[in-house]
Amino acid sequence: MADAKREIERKYESDDSGLPDLTGVAGVAAVLDQGLAELDATYYDTADERLAAASLTLRRRTGGSDAGWHLKFPVAPGVRDEIRAPLSDTVPEEIAALVRSRVRDRELIPLVRLRSARDVRHLVDADGTLLAEASVDVVTAERLAGGSGSTRWTEIEVELADGGDPAFLDRVDERLRKAGVRPSGSPSKLAHALERTAGDRPEKDSAPAPPRTAGDHVLAYLHAQRDALVGLDPAVRRDLPDAVHQMRVATRRARSALRSFRGVLDREVTGPVGAELKWLAGELGAGRDQEVLADRLTTALDALPPGLVTGPVAERLATRTDPRRTGTHAHLTGILDSRRHLALLDGLDALLADPPLLRAAGKKPGKPLAKAVRKDEKKLKRAMRHALRLPPGEERDLALHEARKKAKRTRYAAEAATAALGASARTLTKDMKSLTTLLGGHQDSLMARRALRELAAVAHTAGESAFTYGVLYGREEARAAAAEAELPARWRGTGAGAPG
Numbered sequence: 001m002a003d004a005k006r007e008i009e010r011k012y013e014s015d016d017s018g019l020p021d022l023t024g025v026a027g028v029a030a031v032l033d034q035g036l037a038e039l040d041a042t043y044y045d046t047a048d049e050r051l052a053a054a055s056l057t058l059r060r061r062t063g064g065s066d067a068g069w070h071l072k073f074p075v076a077p078g079v080r081d082e083i084r085a086p087l088s089d090t091v092p093e094e095i096a097a098l099v100r101s102r103v104r105d106r107e108l109i110p111l112v113r114l115r116s117a118r119d120v121r122h123l124v125d126a127d128g129t130l131l132a133e134a135s136v137d138v139v140t141a142e143r144l145a146g147g148s149g150s151t152r153w154t155e156i157e158v159e160l161a162d163g164g165d166p167a168f169l170d171r172v173d174e175r176l177r178k179a180g181v182r183p184s185g186s187p188s189k190l191a192h193a194l195e196r197t198a199g200d201r202p203e204k205d206s207a208p209a210p211p212r213t214a215g216d217h218v219l220a221y222l223h224a225q226r227d228a229l230v231g232l233d234p235a236v237r238r239d240l241p242d243a244v245h246q247m248r249v250a251t252r253r254a255r256s257a258l259r260s261f262r263g264v265l266d267r268e269v270t271g272p273v274g275a276e277l278k279w280l281a282g283e284l285g286a287g288r289d290q291e292v293l294a295d296r297l298t299t300a301l302d303a304l305p306p307g308l309v310t311g312p313v314a315e316r317l318a319t320r321t322d323p324r325r326t327g328t329h330a331h332l333t334g335i336l337d338s339r340r341h342l343a344l345l346d347g348l349d350a351l352l353a354d355p356p357l358l359r360a361a362g363k364k365p366g367k368p369l370a371k372a373v374r375k376d377e378k379k380l381k382r383a384m385r386h387a388l389r390l391p392p393g394e395e396r397d398l399a400l401h402e403a404r405k406k407a408k409r410t411r412y413a414a415e416a417a418t419a420a421l422g423a424s425a426r427t428l429t430k431d432m433k434s435l436t437t438l439l440g441g442h443q444d445s446l447m448a449r450r451a452l453r454e455l456a457a458v459a460h461t462a463g464e465s466a467f468t469y470g471v472l473y474g475r476e477e478a479r480a481a482a483a484e485a486e487l488p489a490r491w492r493g494t495g496a497g498a499p500g
Contacts, residue, residue, distance in 0.1 A: 011184035020179035034120035101233035141193035215361030225254035269356035365420035404439035
């Protein structure tokens with residue numbers, strides 16, 4: 001099984017002088033020689049270097065204390081999450097799954113071999129506690145595919161001990177700089193090796209030009225959502241907090257953009273992609289709904305005085321809402337592995353590579369984008385007026401849920417147009433976020449009450465008290481009523497910044 005580790009480190013250029021004296025760094029009581037380690041790592045990627053393009057590294061390494069497969073995801077400068085799996089001859093499935101959204105049907109091949117002679121030092125405090133590991137690595141890199149040749153260099157690496165204070169690395173950095181050591185120009189050994197052994201391959205495209213036309217703005221927004229879908233895939237598989245929600249939002253944003261800006265992109269071409277985005281959002285919805293429900297009910301239960309809690313309520317809530325117990329997480333990973341999902345990602349790539357631009361796409365962005373946003377806002381206004389005319393009850397609840405969908409679409413359209421339309425779109429985005437939050441709380445209350453009725457029935461059948469579920473149900477009713485009471489004033493306060 002794979003496990004995860006947060007890696008926080010700094011890399012520096014080095015010559016043959018070795019590691020400067022670090023005993024003067026505040027907090028360091030001793031620098032302990034750990035000897036020389038011989039490391040042999042083969043880095044894998046697709047032939048078109050999809051992992052490297054995303055700053056991901058996948059290697060099979062022998063030697064040292066952590067031989068095995070290592071997959072590293074960038075988190076921030078100098079910070080990466082490392083996923084480890086035991087040594088094997090082929091890429092382990094649990095590792096391959098984490099890069100599937102990028103690799104898809106491409107083959108992972110050996111790209112670079114790095115052999116390092118690592119001279120290791122442990123920086124410890126007065127109690128002998130490890131603060132960081134500093135090493136001087138003499139690296140020999142051999143290109144195996146996609147380039148040619150070999151190269152050699154020396155670097156210094158300082159890695160913070162697990163649970164250590166990142167500020168300690170700042171103190172080490174200050175000491176190294178005073179000794180004339182400079183930070184490395186490459187974020188990783190692999191990046192350094194690829195740069196030095198690229199051969200005669202053409203240079204990669206530079207940063208895209210700033211958007212100028214209506215089409216540029218819409219495509220830039222779609223690019224961002226496609227990148228989010230691909231980038232969040234490993235986080236959803238790892239069941240990281242909020243990952244399902246963020247992927248669902250990216251899916252909805254992309255679909256909304258295709259629908260809202262049909263005057264910019266040909267709907268006959270984008271329609272099939274939009275339909276698949278709707279499918280994916282629906283599949284992600286089950287996982288997201290479980291997350292929201294679990295958090296809402298657990299928070300509500302924790303807020304009750306102990307005297308109002310009777311029976312094994314917490315245990316029943318956990319059984320009812322835990323994604324792993326309900327099979328939701330397994331279902332989601334199956335969706336992400338499916339041919340349908342991978343085909344959707346390919347479809348988004350194809351659409352962005354050859355976008356079906358209409359005549360309005362080549363115009364200045366102001367009028368085409370503002371027109372699309374105003375159209376969505378008008379639909380929302382009609383939906384809100386209809387919902388608020390209805391008496392409280394199931395029909396109104398359904399109407400408010402439909403209005404919430406239109407509010408989200410208006411929000412995403414304004415969000416996509418903000419770079420072009422400025423303050424007016426920014427204000428509308430903020431207003432729509434406020435409105436969707438209120439409407440979302442109302443819908444979440446409906447879902448919570450439905451779950452509480454089910455839990456109460458199960459508890460009653462098992463001979464347990466259903467009193468606590470009734471208390472929670474009553475509180476949810478009150479929250480929903482408060483949201484409905486707030487809606488008219490909140491609704492009248494939105495839209496002041498509507499474009500045009």
